[in-house]
Amino acid sequence: xxxxxxxxxxxxxxxxxxxxxxxxxQIEQTQKIGLIEICISDNASxxxxxxxVSKIINNNSSLSIKYSKNTKNLGPDCxxxxxxxxxxxxxxxxxxxxDFLREGGLNRIFNLIDYGKNNGLDIMISNTSIIDPNGKPxxxxxxxxxxxxxxxxxxxxxxxxxxxxxxxxxxxxMLSFISDVIYKTNIIYEIPFDDRFVGTHxxxxxxxxxxxxxxxKLYYNSEPFLNETYQYQAAYGLGVDxxxxxxxxxxxxxxxxxxxxxxxRIDFLQAFQGLHSLLRSRIVLLAEQTxxxxxxxxxxxxxxxxxxxxxxxxESISTSYILKNIFxxxxxxxxxxYLKKHKKR
Numbered sequence: 618x619x620x621x622x623x624x625x626x627x628x629x630x631x632x633x634x635x636x637x638x639x640x641x642x643q644i645e646q647t648q649k650i651g652l653i654e655i656c657i658s659d660n661a662s663x664x665x666x667x668x669x670v671s672k673i674i675n676n677n678s679s680l681s682i683k684y685s686k687n688t689k690n691l692g693p694d695c696x697x698x699x700x701x702x703x704x705x706x707x708x709x710x711x712x713x714x715x716d717f718l719r720e721g722g723l724n725r726i727f728n729l730i731d732y733g734k735n736n737g738l739d740i741m742i743s744n745t746s747i748i749d750p751n752g753k754p755x756x757x758x759x760x761x762x763x764x765x766x767x768x769x770x771x772x773x774x775x776x777x778x779x780x781x782x783x784x785x786x787x788x789x790x791m792l793s794f795i796s797d798v799i800y801k802t803n804i805i806y807e808i809p810f811d812d813r814f815v816g817t818h819x820x821x822x823x824x825x826x827x828x829x830x831x832x833x834k835l836y837y838n839s840e841p842f843l844n845e846t847y848q849y850q851a852a853y854g855l856g857v858d859x860x861x862x863x864x865x866x867x868x869x870x871x872x873x874x875x876x877x878x879x880x881x882r883i884d885f886l887q888a889f890q891g892l893h894s895l896l897r898s899r900i901v902l903l904a905e906q907t908x909x910x911x912x913x914x915x916x917x918x919x920x921x922x923x924x925x926x927x928x929x930x931x932e933s934i935s936t937s938y939i940l941k942n943i944f945x946x947x948x949x950x951x952x953x954x955y956l957k958k959h960k961k962r
Contacts, residue, residue: 618681619652619730621704621802622712625696627660632715632846634669641677643723653723654681658700661690693852694820697795701805701821708733709802711795711821715846719746725842729799738769738836739801740825745794746841750848757841760790760797766839773832773879781835782888791867791889792825796843804828811873818853819866826870830878856901857908863893864916883921890920895930903934 622640626633637655644653659666667686674682683703687696701711708730719725729741747755761768761784770781785791792798798821808827814820829835853862867889871882895917902909917927 618654618706619649619708620726621654621656621706621709623656623658623700623704623709624712624714625658625660625693625700626662626666626714627690627693627696628662628664628666629714630662630664630666630669633657633666634673636712636714636717637670637673637682639717640723641673641680643718644680647723647727649723649727650679654683654704654706656683656700656703657685658696658703659684659686660693660696661687692816693818694815697820698810701824704802706802708799709805710799713796713845715750715848716796717748717844717846719842719844722842725840726799729836729838729842732838733799733801733836736769736836738834739804740792740829740833741799741836741838742789742792742797743838744841745789745797745843745845747847748844750846752844754844755847758787758789758845759839760785760787761837761839762786765837768837769834770837771832771834772829775879775881775884778880779884782884782891785888785892788863788889788892790837791892792822793819793863794845795821796845797841798825800825800828808874813869813873814866817866817869818862819870822866822870823874826880827874827878830875830880832879857905857912860893860898860901860913861916863889864913864920868916868919886920890917890922895922895926896933899930899934902930906934 624633624636640655644650657670659670667684670682670684674684685699685703687699691699697711701709710726725743729743733739733741742760744760745758747758749755763786765784768781768784771777781790788794789797805824808824810820810823814823853859868886871885871889875882875885898909898913901913914927
């Protein structure tokens with residue numbers, strides 16, 4: 618078995634059924650029936666998922682489709698871990714139930730696997746194509762600078778590591794999007810799991826960054842192989858709670874997965890922070906200032922945000938700053954130029 622699609626799911630039957638139909642169609646088209654398995658871990662769904670999956674399994678007896686249902690909802694992280702351990706393929710993808718192969722996507726994945734085998738690479742990532750819940754294409758999310766088509770980084774080399782972090786344009790380049798990561802299955806047995814990752818929504822990062830921190834390589838290619846559904850994830854929360862998912866998860870990676878490894882903790886956290894614009898968080902700060910100060914501010918400092926940046930952030934939510942910006946947006950340009958001219962006098 619070459620490849621395992623590991624699909625965690627919970628109460629998204631319609632997405633999962635569509636997902637499986639596309640997967641099965643491409644498996645059959647590419648004649649890779651004996652090379653691929655589909656592993657599904659159902660986190661105690663109540664929407665008919667079990668019945669629909671049973672029908673698909675019965676109608677596709679030549680394919681390897683495994684289904685396991687938890688007796689109760691264990692939370693996202695335990696479901697991730699469970700389905701990852703169902704895999705028997707040489708390589709795995711932790712595949713979102715609402716993400717779908719693009720046309721030719723399966724062949725694309727196998728090309729990446731072949732490239733990895735030939736070049737000593739065990740983790741490969743690609744950009745993602747974003748679609749809305751109705752399947753309408755929205756945009757391509759570029760993980761690295763737009764002009765970079767492919768890139769290999771050796772994390773045993775500090776200079777290469779810093780260069781990669783400098784090129785990042787999206788959190789996908791820090792392995793936050795599960796369906797874009799192809800990994801050697803034995804990584805999850807080689808890297809010990811730390812239970813502190815349970816509850817973060819980022820349990821998988823313990824394995825992937827733990828492996829890279831040992832001085833291994835990552836390969837990036839800009840051509841997407843999947844369509845990722847863009848929609849609100851209720852489990853992640855809103856406002857401060859949503860920000861904290863990323864800040865807590867990635868500071869935990871820095872403290873645990875990178876500990877004693879080849880990747881500098883500060884370089885990693887600064888790269889992470891560079892992808893989280895302080896100005897974009899102003900709305901959260903305005904709406905939940907007490908919670909922001911108590912829960913997010915310490916994380917900002919931990920990620921190396923300087924006092925001058927924090928000062929600018931807090932000044933940007935002041936009444937005078939907001940009124941000034943409203944003034945510049947509503948006033949005609951001629952009036953603004955006139956006022957500036959007379960102010961200098």
